[in-house]
Amino acid sequence: MASSWASKLSLPSSETALLSSPGTTILLCALAFALVYLSRLRTGRVRQQLPPGPPALPLLGNLHQLPMAYQEHTLAEWGKHYGDVVYARIIEKPILVLNRAQIARELLEKRGAKYSGRPHSAFILDIVQWVQLVSMPYTERWRRHRRWFQTALQARNILNAYEPLQHIEVRRLLNDILREPDDVIIHLRRYVAALMLGIAYGHSPSSMDDEYIKMVADALHLVIEAGAVSSMLVDFIPFLKYLPAWAPGMGFKRRGLQARSLIRDMERIPLERVKSKMAAGTARPSVATALLEEATRSGTLDEAEEREIASVLGIMYGAGTDTTSTVLSTFILLMVLHPDVLRKAQMEVDSVIGDIRLPDINDRASLPYLDAVLKETYRWLAPVPLGVPHELTEPDEYNGFAMPEGSMVFTNLWAMLRDEEHYLNPDVFDPERFFGLSEDQAEDTDPRRIVFGFGRRICPGRFLADSSIFLAAANIIAVFDIRPARTADGKETLPQPSFIAGAVRHPKPFLCNVQPRSDKIVDLLMTAATAEM
Structure with missing residues (x-):
């Protein structure tokens, strides 16, 4: 669910306006050089009945009105003032903001053929040269990568095959917490990383110091660090990418070029090691082995095909870990803040499972209160507040308004999950809100239908x-x-309950006291761990 594109308007910094950043000088110079070019773009533009939105300045559009952090709050206020579909501009890029889930489903799902594009990121695609499923345009290449993801992460028989790995890693998680309870958040990150590395490459990391985990963390950190104000500007003023990396204000390009090398290693090295293990007959089954074997059988395994496979595997791990671990971290935070909810969930688990075994995936249908707690965690958190932008690939019309081709479409997931028509007292954490609903209401209000995105770009790893x-x-x-x-x-x-502003909402570091509930449960955990050795 975390992506570099979402970070384009969700930047971890102060809440001052974008123009107060160090990129101001670059922006003003670029605008001066771009004046003739932009004016030419505007010449002959037919006036359309666009959706309502905030008044824009010449050239800048609404850039000056977007804060550096928590843009979802500003966009939600625009929605209250101008309506459910808001039109804005950043430089010459038209922006459509959707603040209600019903409209997102109408446009991105029912009209998916028009709304499944991705805005071109000059920073990610041209400077970093990281071409992967999240940032790819809606092409046949994207469809092929998507099919690989769907085969690996959505087929029921495949998901069932992952359950033994999930149970092994959750037992390891419990033992890690038992041994080092103060590091519960670190252990949650290792748990999620181990699942994705095991599925993608057949690799099982024992700690966050694992070479693969550090390799990915270093690469993604550099991309995110570089993905600040200046890199956002290059996406809207693409010719900035041609300025030399040594020029003042071009630090984002220098870091982007460094990230290019790290991203290539992140994709290449794990796959090469899988190939070596396959040759030695020691490789564990994984998505990597399956794709390599399939390409070998079909006679298509060449250098270009290996790059495609490496790209799919790299983003499978890189995009899948951040959002999942932040949901679990927030769950821990919420259980600290709401002991009554924790106690009720524990009572349900105790009554259904008892003290003779530990929960497994098949218990979910018998634990409706815990399921409601997790739904409310998704809703209250909104892990990726603005989702990942879509792009409208051809003109459209909605409620009498023109929806311009090329518009960047933001789904304000944070606002959707606080829609008072569906969620009363939306700032209150209340799992009980999901009980007593009709079948249609339960489906419409399920946060899982929102947090993973919409339409053909919905997160393929959501299940x-x-x-x-x-x-x-x-x-x-x-x-x-x-x-x-x-x-x-x-x-x-x-x-x-505070969060770091960014593309993904991470809870700020917090302390808690995690202790085993009884000696008997510790014995049960030890017995389960011994049985799996």
């Missing part, structure tokens, strides 16, 4: 991510009590 989140949450509350941390004088201190 695996959701089942892995459930399995971890069920086992953690079965084995552990989660309480506020205590000060030196023994007083409990509640953490603040």
Whole structure:
């Protein structure tokens, strides 16, 4: 679910306007050089009945009105003032903001052929040269990568085949927490990373110091670090990419070129090691081995095909870990803040499963309250507040308004998940809101129909991510009590429910006290771990 594109308007910095950034000088110079070019683009433009939106400045459009952080709040306010579809401009790029899920489904799902493009990122595609499923345009190449993802992450028989790995890794997670309870968030990240590395490459990391994990973390950190204001500007003023990397204000290009090398290693090295293990007969079954074997059988395995396979595997891990781990981290935070919810969920687990075994994936249908807790965690968090932008690939019309071809379409997931028509008191964490609904209401309000995106660009790994989140949450509350941390004088201190602004909402670091619920449950955990050795 985390992507470089979403970061284009979700930047971890202060809440000042975009024009107050160090990129101001570059922007003003670029605008001066671009004046004639942009004026030519505007010449002859037919006036259309566009959706309402905030007044724009010449050339800049609405750039000056977007804050550096928490843009979803600003876009939600625009929606309240101008309507459910808001039109804006950044430089010459038309922007459509959708603040209600019903409209997103109408446009991105029912009219998916028009709304499944991706805006071209000069930074990601031209400077970093990271071409992968998330940023690819809607082409036959994208469809091929998507088919590979769907085969690997959506077929029921394949998902069932991953369950043994999920159970092994969740037992390892529980033992890690038992051994080092203060590092519960780190252990959650390792759990998610181990699942994706195991599925993609057959690799099982024992800690966050694992070479593969560090390789990916270094590459993605550099991309995100470079993906600040200046890199956003190059997406809207593409000729900036031709300026030399040594020029003042072009630090984003220098870091982007460094990231290019790291991204290539991130994709190439793990696949080469899988190939070596296959040759030695020691490779574990994985998506990598399946794709390589398929290409070998069909006679298509050449250097170009290997690059395609490497791209699919790299984004499978890179995009799948950040959002899943932040949902689990937020679940822990919410259990600290809402002990009554934790206690009720634990009572449900105890009554259904007892103390003779640990929860497994098949228990979910018997744990409706825990399922509601996880739905409310998705809703309250909105892990990727603005989703990943789509692009309108041909002109369209909605409710009498012209929807211009080439528009960047933002789905404000944060606003959708706080729509008071569907969620009363939306800022309150309340799992009970999902009970007593009709079948249609339950479907319409299920946050999982929103947080994973819409239409043909919906997250292909959503079923695996959701089942892995459930399995971890069920086992953690079965084995552990989660309480506020205590000060030196023994007083409990509640953490603040605050988040780091960015493409993905990460809870700010917090402390908690995680302890096993009983000696018996520890014995059960030890027995389960021994049986799997």
